Amino acid sequence: MIIALGTLYGVLGAILAVPATVIIKALYQQFYLEPRRAEAEPVAEETRRLIAA
Helix, strand or coil, X not given: CHHHHHHHHHHHHHHHXXXXXXXXXXXXXXXXXXXXHHHHHHHHHHHHHHHHC
């Protein structure tokens, strides 16, 4: 993304691409990766319960 914006808009595009990349990464982690971790917790708890039994 940084190279693409740098190519299209020069130095200003490269400078603005850095915060845009960070925002996209944060949104990806918050809305794509975190829900998957939340769904895995009940499965892990059920596994612990079955192993302990």
